Amino acid sequence: MNEFELIRRYFAVSPCAGRAPGVALGIGDDCALLAPAAGEQLAVSTDTLVEGVHFPADCDPFQLGQRALAVAASDLAAMGATPLGFTLALTLTQALPAWLEAFARGLDRMARACALALVGGDTTRGPLSLTLSVFGRLPAGQALRRDGAQAGDLLCVGGSLGDAAGALPLVLDQRQAPPELADPLLARYWAPQPQLALGQALRGRASAALDVSDGLLADCGHLARASGVALYVERERLPLSAPLLDLLGREAALACALAGGDDYRLAFTLPAEHWPALQAAFPEARVIGRAAAGEGVHLLDADGRERQPLALGYQHFGPSRD
Numbered sequence: 001m002n003e004f005e006l007i008r009r010y011f012a013v014s015p016c017a018g019r020a021p022g023v024a025l026g027i028g029d030d031c032a033l034l035a036p037a038a039g040e041q042l043a044v045s046t047d048t049l050v051e052g053v054h055f056p057a058d059c060d061p062f063q064l065g066q067r068a069l070a071v072a073a074s075d076l077a078a079m080g081a082t083p084l085g086f087t088l089a090l091t092l093t094q095a096l097p098a099w100l101e102a103f104a105r106g107l108d109r110m111a112r113a114c115a116l117a118l119v120g121g122d123t124t125r126g127p128l129s130l131t132l133s134v135f136g137r138l139p140a141g142q143a144l145r146r147d148g149a150q151a152g153d154l155l156c157v158g159g160s161l162g163d164a165a166g167a168l169p170l171v172l173d174q175r176q177a178p179p180e181l182a183d184p185l186l187a188r189y190w191a192p193q194p195q196l197a198l199g200q201a202l203r204g205r206a207s208a209a210l211d212v213s214d215g216l217l218a219d220c221g222h223l224a225r226a227s228g229v230a231l232y233v234e235r236e237r238l239p240l241s242a243p244l245l246d247l248l249g250r251e252a253a254l255a256c257a258l259a260g261g262d263d264y265r266l267a268f269t270l271p272a273e274h275w276p277a278l279q280a281a282f283p284e285a286r287v288i289g290r291a292a293a294g295e296g297v298h299l300l301d302a303d304g305r306e307r308q309p310l311a312l313g314y315q316h317f318g319p320s321r322d
Contacts, residue, residue, distance in 0.1 A: 001095055003123050010104045011088070016111035017118040022084045022137060025119075032119035034084055036137040042084075043136040043143065045075035051128040056172055061099045063190040064130075065106025070192045071213070072132040073114045074264040077199035078211040080144040081136025083114050088121035089131040114194060144202055144209040144268070149227035153207050153269035155289035158195045158282065160241040161216055162253055163188035165260020181243045192264040198282050202268055205278065209268035215259040219267060220297045227269075230294030233258075236302045239286045258299070 025033035167185035169175035
């Protein structure tokens with residue numbers, strides 16, 4: 001099958017490739033045409049996932065389709081954007097119909113969950129990799145950014161941390177666990193749910209935000225640096241799920257939450273007056289610390305003493321310590 005037949009058979013006919021609000025023209029021409037309303041801005045982000053780096057070889061293609069789009073869509077949540085569409089550049093070692101059918105189903109499931117329309121892309125031969133670009137819209141001037149945190153703000157996260165890192169040994173067949181523990185952790189790894197509604201609710205409330213992909217401490221470092229503040233993370237306030245605690249115990253679970261990565265939860269700073277209403281609307285959100293004058297990320301024990309972390313998070317081109 002050639003490139004154009006592959007696109008027609010597995011992607012152009014997918015439900016997520018149909019007409020969608022804000023998409024004037026989708027698959028089938030040289031470019032897609034997006035049509036945000038007057039007074040809105042486009043939010044655009046691109047993510048690449050490479051076999052052996054971001055996902056294991058021979059993984060389930062349905063799960064991979066879900067995960068690939070969820071990872072990209074999380075960036076829209078971090079900016080407070082409403083989803084519009086996405087493109088997919090797919091590099092394949094070979095075009096296997098069963099693999100493509102399963103991958104397209106997983107991609108479509110996450111696309112519909114995120115209200116994202118597939119509007120174009122490309123296919124080519126080579127080592128397996130996926131590049132997805134996502135597009136969203138939001139009122140001009142209301143994007144959540146990393147550079148607005150102020151001393152005195154609360155530091156918050158959108159929900160439990162560490163589940164995906166705790167699942168990684170299960171994904172790699174390095175560990176076994178009963179289904180009641182393994183299944184919820186594996187779901188957080190293979191099908192993270194971008195916090196799009198929370199991101200949109202934070203517009204006009206949060207002073208800064210990002211999504212946690214490389215580890216809480218590493219990503220908070222990006223936010224602290226961009227905002228010119230210090231962030232204090234209170235170790236004992238980190239939200240941990242019951243399956244993660246039951247599988248690993250508290251200390252190992254905390255290590256996953258602090259530096260494990262792949263959470264795709266939002267981390268954000270918030271003036272304290274906005275917290276009660278936000279927590280009422282999003283009960284999984286938690287306060288985990290505060291912003292203050294200074295610089296860097298500081299990890300505090302239960303007694304308020306600073307603790308040196310063993311690792312901050314994942315980096316592609318450097319050591320784990322930031």
